[in-house]
Amino acid sequence: MPPRPGVARPGGPSPTDIAPSPSQQHALREVFTPTRPQRSSRRVSGRQTELLRIFRAIALDRAHVVLYGERGRGKTSLVNLVASAARSSGYMVGRYTCSFDSCFEDIVRGLARDLPKSMLAAPIVQDDELEGCEAALPRARVQPRDVAALPGRLAGRHVVLIADEFDRVEDSATRTWFADAIKQASDRGAAISFIIVGVSDSLEELVGRHPSIQRNILGLALPLLTDTEIDEILVQGGRDAAIEFLPEVRHAVVNVARGVPYVAQLLGLHAGTEAIARASPEVEPPDLLAAFRRAVDEADPRVAAIYQGITGGERDRGMLESLRAIAAGEQDRYARFIVSEQEGVHYIADHWLEPGAWERLMDTGTVRACRSIGPDCFAFSEPMLQHYILMREALDRGLPLHNGGAFG
Ligand SMILES: Nc1ncnc2c1ncn2[C@@H]1O[C@H](COP(=O)(O)OP(=O)(O)OP(=O)(O)O)[C@@H](O)[C@H]1O
Ligand SMILES: [Mg+2]
Structure with missing residues (x-):
């Protein structure tokens, strides 16, 4: 058998002596599933506060929830927990993952199809071919009022409908239709709650601005762990x-x-x-x-290209140090940092950036402004860039690494 690649340690077993099991x-x-959301609460670290808040909003306030945050922060893992907790408390749960071409009709039908057929009490369409509880929706184009009427056609007390990856929906009318559905469901006191999930900095960016439903929605920005x-x-x-x-x-x-x-x-x-x-x-x-x-x-080539471009292949040491300082610097619970300016010099935490560095970071789109949060609030445009910078630094300088902690 050819030797396996591995790192031999002095005094330890050689990788060729012992076969990895x-x-x-x-x-x-x-156990470690970077490509899969968590399914079991045993493997979810933290998130008890968020789980409780979502559950309270649904159960006590009959509200709807908009859960938003950056990629990979654990939105789907959290709604997996919510879904299983809701099911075990007797709620009917339907889920749908949106894509760029999903419209209101697709999403609502997809959600209804995901509800177990055994819950269908008063179908309005007689068609055995229809999956789940789709027969509780009219054959004609689905209207917001049909969503509000849905619980009345089902056996069970409260319906929870989860639409994930809502940010991918390109059709802006779909957002307005959802707002209407939420409004009508709330006005009627219908036993239905939506949980809308997606990548976003703010509630408005994800679902649009609809003052008429603000009171009926819990907007939850998912913090970092x-x-x-x-x-x-x-x-x-x-x-x-x-x-x-x-x-x-x-x-x-x-x-x-x-x-x-x-x-x-x-x-x-x-x-x-x-x-x-x-x-x-x-x-x-x-x-x-x-x-x-x-x-x-194996990093996303876009992230590697941004890094190479802005640091000139690491030859621009000033820029490299600035990037490292930002990546390791103080951040809030959403990975945003504050940049201040005094007499033309830009500061991030205690680190001042060399002249021109900040302008280049902005002009190249390496860093983006989070205007909905505050005028001096910024974040890396590609969230993985921060980790890429820190890992490259560790490869360059070795461990240990230090960071500036969190604020806010
Ligand atoms: N609380 C947690 N404890 C442990 N692992 C977690 C937790 N939350 C998420 N993860 C892990 O982090 C990764 C990303 O989680 P998840 O897919 O839920 O994030 P997301 O916000 O839905 O991402 P995306 O925006 O890409 O859909 C997965 O590997 C998941 O297993
Ligand atoms: Mg997700």
Whole structure:
């Protein structure tokens, strides 16, 4: 058998002596799932506050929820928890994942189809071919009032309809139709709640501005996880995969992830794979550096291109230091940072940027303004760029890494 690639350790078993157990690899892949939202509450770190708030809004206030945030922050994982908690409390739950060409009709029919057929009490269309509870909707074009009437045609107390990836919907009329449906459902006191989920900085950006329904909606911006919650992903995941992430490794993952669960999942998987490949029960710093290398090599080409372009292939050391300072600097719970200007000099936290650097960051679209939040509030345009910068820095300088923590 040819030798397997791996990192030999002095005094430790050579990777060629001990075969990595395929079942351990399998266990690791079950535990660290960067490409899959979480399904079980056991694997969800934090999010109890958000779960409770959403549940209260639905159960006590009969309100609707708009859950928004950046990519990979855990929106779908959270609504998975909400859906299973709602089902176990006797709610009927229908879900639909939108795409760019979804319209109101597609989404509402998709949601109705996802409700179990056994819930259909008073169909208005007689057609056995129709899936789920679609027969509770008219054959003609669906109107907002048909949505408000839906619970009356179903056996059960309250319907929860979850539309995920709503940001992908391009048709702006769909947003207005949803606002109308929410308005009519609320006015009638219908036992139906929408949970609309998508990538966005603000509620208005995701669903449009509709003053008439503001009172009926809980807008929830999904915050980053805390450092302790990120650490918990590695501790709990390591326990379940029978592998231990050493404290210095966990510390570095926390500093690179900066509250983003996707990054913790990705690095947990890659670093754990390295340790298993060398048959070690412990994940050590060289495993994490190899994980950084892999994550950098496999990063979205757009992120790599922005980084190469703005730093001139890392030759522009001033820009590189500025980027590193921003990436490791103080941020709020949504990865946004404050930039202040004094006499033409731009400051981010305690770091001042060299002349022209800020203008270039803005002109190249590396950084974007979060105007709906505040005039001096900014974020990286590509959220993964921040982690890319930090991982490259670690590959350049080695561990440990430090960051400026959080504010707000
Ligand atoms: N609270 C959490 N604890 C542990 N892992 C989490 C948590 N939230 C999300 N994850 C993990 O983070 C990654 C992204 O999660 P998820 O798909 O839920 O995010 P999202 O906000 O819906 O992303 P997108 O905007 O791309 O749809 C997944 O690997 C998921 O398993
Ligand atoms: Mg999602």
